Amino acid sequence: MSLNWFERGTYTTPAPDTPADYVAWAKRAYEHIRQQQQVPVSEPTPPPESPPVEEAPPAPTSFLARAAALRQSRLAALKASLVTSEPAAPEVAPVPVPTPATPAPELDEGFLWSAEILAAQGRRPEEVTLEEINWLQKLRQGLAKTRRSVLNQLKAIVGQGPLDERAVTELETLLLQADVGVTVTDWVIQQIQAQIRQEALPPELALKLLSGLLRQVLERPYQHHAPNLTPVPGQLNIWLITGVNGVGKTTTIGKLAHLATKSGYKCLIAAADTFRAAAVEQVKIWGERAGVGVVSNPSANADPAAVVFDAIGAAQSRGVELLLVDTAGRLQNKQNLMAELQKVRRIIDKKAVNATVESLLVLDATLGQNGLRQAQVFTEAANLTGVILTKLDGTARGGIALAITQELGLPIRFVGAGEGLMDLRPFSSYEFVEALMGI
Numbered sequence: 070m071s072l073n074w075f076e077r078g079t080y081t082t083p084a085p086d087t088p089a090d091y092v093a094w095a096k097r098a099y100e101h102i103r104q105q106q107q108v109p110v111s112e113p114t115p116p117p118e119s120p121p122v123e124e125a126p127p128a129p130t131s132f133l134a135r136a137a138a139l140r141q142s143r144l145a146a147l148k149a150s151l152v153t154s155e156p157a158a159p160e161v162a163p164v165p166v167p168t169p170a171t172p173a174p175e176l177d178e179g180f181l182w183s184a185e186i187l188a189a190q191g192r193r194p195e196e197v198t199l200e201e202i203n204w205l206q207k208l209r210q211g212l213a214k215t216r217r218s219v220l221n222q223l224k225a226i227v228g229q230g231p232l233d234e235r236a237v238t239e240l241e242t243l244l245l246q247a248d249v250g251v252t253v254t255d256w257v258i259q260q261i262q263a264q265i266r267q268e269a270l271p272p273e274l275a276l277k278l279l280s281g282l283l284r285q286v287l288e289r290p291y292q293h294h295a296p297n298l299t300p301v302p303g304q305l306n307i308w309l310i311t312g313v314n315g316v317g318k319t320t321t322i323g324k325l326a327h328l329a330t331k332s333g334y335k336c337l338i339a340a341a342d343t344f345r346a347a348a349v350e351q352v353k354i355w356g357e358r359a360g361v362g363v364v365s366n367p368s369a370n371a372d373p374a375a376v377v378f379d380a381i382g383a384a385q386s387r388g389v390e391l392l393l394v395d396t397a398g399r400l401q402n403k404q405n406l407m408a409e410l411q412k413v414r415r416i417i418d419k420k421a422v423n424a425t426v427e428s429l430l431v432l433d434a435t436l437g438q439n440g441l442r443q444a445q446v447f448t449e450a451a452n453l454t455g456v457i458l459t460k461l462d463g464t465a466r467g468g469i470a471l472a473i474t475q476e477l478g479l480p481i482r483f484v485g486a487g488e489g490l491m492d493l494r495p496f497s498s499y500e501f502v503e504a505l506m507g508i
């Protein structure tokens with residue numbers, strides 16, 4: 070099977086020890102990606118005229134400035150080493166360079182940051198793909214608003230030195246502003262206070278402590294749910310995709326279908342949001358983009374359960390492994406919504422006895438705490454097993470991810486950070502917190 074894009078995997082390679090090792094790792098990953106693209110490594114990185122580090126920027130004083138300067142110097146070292154280790158340009162007639170499927174990677178600060186995140190998780194540079202690097206950069210850019218509006222101030226507080234009571238109060242305000250929610254904020258503050266009562270924390274350790282606490286909150290649902298959500302190959306998996314209209318359900322189904330086909334799964338979509346005719350048309354367009362068939366019923370206001378019935382039949386006869394079911398999301402009438410989702414569920418349980426069923430709620434991150442209230446309704450109606458958080462690219466409320474895991478007790482399974490086919494990936498608490506807090 071090809072690379073499984075649903076798997077987060079646990080990697081065993083030890084993370085690099087020193088900053089220099091991280092640079093070497095990034096260099097190998099960069100060269101590996103360039104080789105995969107069959108583009109000569111030589112042309113895009115002109116030697117720095119004079120190493121940027123030696124251009125004597127004003128002496129950084131704060132912890133944040135020092136960290137940024139350190140990253141810049143690593144980047145300069147990485148570029149320089151790439152240039153010096155190149156073979157001489159071959160003296161052969163130019164061979165037409167195949168057009169790469171995706172543009173050549175930029176060896177920039179974003180690449181280095183992404184490489185560090187992958188290396189720290191025990192990945193090997195030879196396994197890394199450009200899509201992963203691009204995704205991490207996208208996630209980091211997506212969370213930039215949250216980071217800038219709130220968390221940069223937050224880091225400045227913990228980065229200034231030992232935390233006093235005033236700093237703790239400021240921390241509290243900032244976490245609430247990021248839509249982290251009262252419960253999580255209280256818990257984080259309690260933990261931090263317990264720690265600073267014992268010792269004054271240097272800035273680096275205070276930041277680490279904070280990141281660790283945020284990760285703990287995001288990972289709490291794994292006590293009751295598996296940490297990964299991967300379709301079981303060779304059997305039918307049915308994922309019910311629920312959520313209010315406009316949160317990005319259809320787009321998400323298209324993106325999931327794309328991940329599935331890329332990973333080698335046989336995938337099918339059931340257009341069971343029959344309430345709006347346009348919804349069926351939209352889902353068909355996404356199905357086409359992802360190269361996945363769509364089962365629908367052309368008659369107006371067709372019974373969604375009947376569409377699901379037909380789709381299960383088609384899935385079983387075609388050996389489909391992942392059936393994605395688009396459901397209606399109107400909330401005007403909770404009873405109807407509940408009855409409809411329950412009917413769909415009954416059909417699945419009857420007709421696909423052995424299928425692995427997931428019920429995933431799509432939430433729009435830009436709605437912040439309001440999204441959580443919608444979620445309560447679906448929790449009652451749809452027997453939810455996880456959440457997909459969309460539109461992280463357009464919000465300063467990225468902290469809502471923490472409120473979701475805390476308040477709903479459900480794992481975040483995927484995050485969306487853009488409108489393109491590739492802009493959705495399985496959730497990783499490590500990557501999320503690094504993108505949120507990353508310097």
Ligand SMILES: Nc1nc2c(ncn2[C@@H]2O[C@H](COP(=O)(O)OP(=O)(O)OP(=O)(O)O)[C@@H](O)[C@H]2O)c(=O)[nH]1
Binds near residue numbers: 318320398487
């Ligand atoms: N910026 C951004 N936009 C997104 C994302 N996901 C979806 N969208 C946009 O959100 C809008 C609504 O997306 P849909 O997929 O149609 O939402 P829906 O929940 O299916 O809504 P209905 O079709 O009305 O049921 C579209 O313009 C999408 O392009 C995301 O991760 N980031």
